[in-house]
Amino acid sequence: MKSMKKLITLSMTGLLLASAAAPLADVHAAGVKTASAAYQSSKTKASYTYAKKMLVKNRTGFSGKTSYIFSKKAYPTSGAVYGYSDFLLGLKGLGYKFTKAQRTRVADSLVLNRKSTAADLATAIIATRAVGLNPQKLHKTGAKKTLNLVSALYHRSLTKQTVNVQSQALIALSTGSYQRPSNAKFSKSSLSQTIVKNQLSNNGWSYNNQVANADSDTTAMAITALARGKSNSSAVNTAIAKGQSYLKNAVYPSGAFGYAYQGKTFPNANSTAEAIIAFSTKQNTVKLVNGYFKSGQTTSPMRAMLGYVRSTGSIKGAATQTLGVGQVNLANAAYRQALSHRSVYSIK
Incomplete structure (x- = not known):
C-alpha cells in the first residue's frame, strides 16, 4: 500500500x-x-x-458466483478467466509489485500451444509483460524450452479477425521493444492500416463492421491500438481524431x-x-x-x-x-x- x-x-x-x-x-x-x-x-x-x-x-x-482467476481446469483453452490481462496491467499501472510466486502462477497456468488464437496470445503477452515476465522467452515450470509468444502472434493471420482482436494484438505488440520475425504475416504498420480501413462512416468501429452496431467499447479499443501503433500515417492520425469525435458524441x-x-x-x-x-x-x-x-x-x-x-x-x-x-x-x-x-x- x-x-x-x-x-x-x-x-x-x-x-x-x-x-x-x-x-x-x-x-x-x-x-x-x-x-x-x-x-x-x-x-x-x-x-x-x-x-x-x-x-x-x-x-x-x-x-x-465466483471462480478462480487462473485455472487450467476451468479455462482449458487459455488457463485464465476473460479480462485477466487488464486486471494484471491495472494493478501494475497503480504500482503493485508482483511476487515471484505470482509470476510463476501466471506463467504456469496459461495454456499456450500451436492452436492458441491471436486473441489468447495477445492477452497473454500483455499479462506476462505486466507481471514482469518476458513474453519472448516465457518459461513454464518443468518445461525444457521457452515460448516466444510475440513470434507466435506475428505468425497469425489477422486480416479476417474482428477489430477487437486486431486492436488487442496491436496493443500487445506495443508493450515492449519486441523483435518482429522476418516471415511475419503482418507488421504494426500494416495492422494499423487494417484497423483504419474498418472504421465506419459514423467514425466509430463495430465488432462486425456494421454501422448499426458501432459501439463505444470497440471504438475505444481501436483508438488506443492506433495510438499505441505509433504510425506516422496521416490516415491513422485522421482515424484517431474521428474516433475520438465519435466517443465525445456517444x-x-x-x-x-x-x-x-x-x-x-x-x-x-x-x-x-x-x-x-x-x-x-x-x-x-x-x-x-x-x-x-x-x-x-x-x-x-x-x-x-x-x-x-x-x-x-x-x-x-x-x-x-x-x-x-x-x-x-x-x-x-x-x-x-x-x-x-x-x-x-x-x-x-
Whole structure:
C-alpha cells in the first residue's frame, strides 16, 4: 500500500489540474460534476485494494458466483478467466509489485500451444509483460524450452479477425521493444492500416463492421491500438481524431458510456473505462476524462466511472470483478500516467 500512497501523492497536483480543465465553449458548465482529487483517491484505493485481495486469493470476486482467476481446469483453452490481462496491467499501472510466486502462477497456468488464437496470445503477452515476465522467452515450470509468444502472434493471420482482436494484438505488440520475425504475416504498420480501413462512416468501429452496431467499447479499443501503433500515417492520425469525435458524441448525459440494445441503453463502468483509456492516449484529449464536452452532459466520465465503485471496492453491475475492477483500475492508471505524459502500456 506504500506504493499506492506514493502514487496518489505524486498524482495529486496533476489530478487537481485535470479537474479544473476548461470545458468546450459551447457547453454549459453549471452544475456539472467532476471527480475531485480526494474522490478519485478514495475510490481508486478501494478498487485497488479489492483487486489485490482477488489476486492473493486467486478469486474473481468475493460475493455471488465466483471462480478462480487462473485455472487450467476451468479455462482449458487459455488457463485464465476473460479480462485477466487488464486486471494484471491495472494493478501494475497503480504500482503493485508482483511476487515471484505470482509470476510463476501466471506463467504456469496459461495454456499456450500451436492452436492458441491471436486473441489468447495477445492477452497473454500483455499479462506476462505486466507481471514482469518476458513474453519472448516465457518459461513454464518443468518445461525444457521457452515460448516466444510475440513470434507466435506475428505468425497469425489477422486480416479476417474482428477489430477487437486486431486492436488487442496491436496493443500487445506495443508493450515492449519486441523483435518482429522476418516471415511475419503482418507488421504494426500494416495492422494499423487494417484497423483504419474498418472504421465506419459514423467514425466509430463495430465488432462486425456494421454501422448499426458501432459501439463505444470497440471504438475505444481501436483508438488506443492506433495510438499505441505509433504510425506516422496521416490516415491513422485522421482515424484517431474521428474516433475520438465519435466517443465525445456517444457519452450519455450521466457522463458514462455504454451500449444500446433493443431500444434501451446500458451505461456501465467497463464501457466508461474503455473510453477513459482512449481519451488518455492523446494529450489533447486527456482533459475530457474529467471534463464535460457535450450539451446536456451533467457529469465527467471519471466521476461517472468511479460512481460504480462500491465502498468495498467491487464494481456495480460487472459481469465479473476480474473484468470490472480490472478495467476500472486500468483506466485510473492510464489517466494518471497520461497526466505525466506516459502510457500505461509502456511497461517497464
